[in-house]
Amino acid sequence: MKLQINNINKSFAGSNNGQSAVEALKNVNLTVAEGEFVCLVGPSGCGKSTLLNIIAGLTAASSGQIDCSGRLGFMFQEPTLFPWLKVKDNIGFGLKILKRSKEKINEVVDYFLELTHLSNFKEAYPHELSGGMKQRVALARTLALKPDILLMDEPFAALDAQTREMLYKELQEIWQFSKKTVIFVTHNVREAVVLGDRVLVFTARPGQIKKEFKINLPRPRDINDIEVTKISNAINQELKTEVAEAVKELEHYEK
Amino acid sequence: MKNKLIRLAKPLTFIACLILLWQILYWLKIWPKWLFPSPADVWLTLVKGFANHTFIWGILISLKRIFIGFGVSIIIGTLLGFLIAKIKLLRETVDPIILGLQTLPSICWLPLALLWFGLNEKAIIFVVLMGTVLSLTISVKGAVLNIPPILINAGKMLGADGLNLYRYILIPAILPSYLTGLKHGWSFAWRSLMSGEMLFISVGLGQLLMFGRELNDMAQVMAVMLVIIVIGVIFDQLIFGKIEKNLRAKWGL
Structure with missing residues (x-):
């Protein structure tokens, strides 16, 4: 089932002490093909989980629209x-x-x-x-x-490394024969490279898609594979500046 | 079976020691006999009370009242608790009033109940109701508000909405705290009923207790107190306690 995301914007109302509204997502456009495995990575607080909640209908977008007709499954x-x-x-x-x-x-x-x-x-x-x-x-x-489309919000983040690696393998196997469309949010770049057909890098808040990486490695992939490491490093370079940006913003909030 | 006996051995021995101490105090004749009866006197009064059916009627009538009062409280309290938790307007208006009314000891409703309903069953059941329903409302409200939102979202994503969300997610999710609330509610109801029955001419355990006082029959007073304690323990520990324990084990709490 195809999924189309058009010009999604989301801002949260500011808190009572005079803070202005927080822009979480800005002009997000994304098309996911049927059976595609797309991973979203970005600094924490960049709105990638919010985007997933909007697709799932758990949160309303401030503007923009989502086109998808299939049944959705959500993993938290x-x-x-x-x-x-x-x-x-x-x-x-x-x-x-x-x-x-x-x-x-x-x-x-x-x-x-x-x-x-x-x-x-x-x-x-x-x-x-x-x-x-x-x-x-x-x-x-x-x-x-x-479900036709599987939305996964950092489902393995709370697990230990060994269990995680086992689940990467299992998830890849299940995905390969069931051919579901998957949108997978994570802050773990290697995880994204192991799992995804495409990895999208988000900017710091307000979240925008900054860059797209196509992962053309044979499956099943292993997290310790040298090619996985190479691509991960390239994506990490891209992310670094965004993480620095996010940290700066956090410091700003503390003041 | 054997394990159970071993587990019961300690508390039973302790109770036996207490009775022995009681007997010794009685033999020492510190207080006059009519103020401090022996365990045997109380036991005889108990046997007599059950033999001539006055205690049995007292228990049945009190239980009937508490079942009606507690039953109606469960229905009203649960509905009201859900409504307050789910409707913001009610949280801002009704909720503070309920919290305020809850501080009023239930027996303070008796004068009002007597004037409204007269000297009859309704008045006493009303007192039980007022003593119970608010605490149940507050506990249901708290339980609903404490359901992790992510659990509700998970239910929604699996297709539970509208009434299904209540039936399959909200109601099962509050069960452990609901049971605790019911247990508290029961003890509130029991207290309200006893104080109501003591002040108000009626058959029932509370009145048997007051009869003992009026006849200067301390053995009767103590016998009825024992009956009240035993009923309390049966419901609190054996019924509510058991269900709660099983549920908590199932949830891993």
Whole structure:
């Protein structure tokens, strides 16, 4: 499913002590092709998560429009599993709301449990799982609804390095055969290069797309691959100035 | 089963020691017998009270009142709590008034209730209601406002909106704090009922307690107090406590 973002602007109302409105996004234009994996990187606070929330309809844009007709799936930075539901019921949550039959739900849930290597934890409650397992359940829960477009907001940021690397591999495999359109927000440049077909670099606030990198490396990619490192370094150069800009702005706020 | 017995052994031994101490104090004759009855006197009064059914009726009538008062409070308190949490205008207007009214001890509603409803069941149930409903409202409101917004967003992204959002996200999400609120509400209701029954001519445990006083029958006073304690423990620990514990274990709290 194609996704088109036209001239999105977003500003947040200023706080009460006389601060002016904060511009979070400025004239963002982006077209994502069907089945494409696009990564957004940028300094923290640049509005990349806000853009994802706007696409998802969780936040309203100040102006501009989003064209997309497919079903959206959203994966958050925290696993946001429902603590009152078992793993299998978390994964089947969306289907239950759609009032699918029990047999159908069980079938889909079992499929995604297997896909995410969680079959043994079907009956567990979320608090019994590790961070990486929770994120896998969250991924399975999102995929179970068969979304056309997958929006991912730093889903692996809170995980340890080993778990993350394992999940890069799994996500690439799942993406390669399901051919979903993915928009993946991260502040980790290497992560973006490993996963994305395209990496877009955002400027410091107000967020604008500054530069685009096409990643033409064969998949599955490894985070320690020398080519990944090379491209990451190039993107990091681009980012450095923006991070410096963001830090300067923060210092300005403290005064 | 054996584990349970071992776990109960300590508190039971302790209670036995307390009764023994009581008996020793009684033997020492520090206070006159009519002010300080022996454990056996209280026990006999209990047996007699249950045998001639006065205690049984007292318990049933009090429980009936509390079930009605508490039941209506649950419905009103839960609805009101959700409304205040979800509607900003109500948070700015109704909420401060509820917080203010909550400071009023529930028994202060009795004179008003007597004038409005007269000397009947309605008055006493009204007192129970007023003692409970506000605390329930406040706890439901707090619980709803404390649901992490990201959990609600996750529910929305999975297709839950409108009533489904309430049924599948908001209501299950508040359950642990809701149960704690119910437990507090129950003890508020129980206190309100007892104070109401003591001031107000009615059958029920509170009145049995006052009868004991009027007849200078300390054994009866203590026997009824024991009954009130036991009912309180049954509901607080065994019913609400158990459900709460199971739920918390499930959530990993």
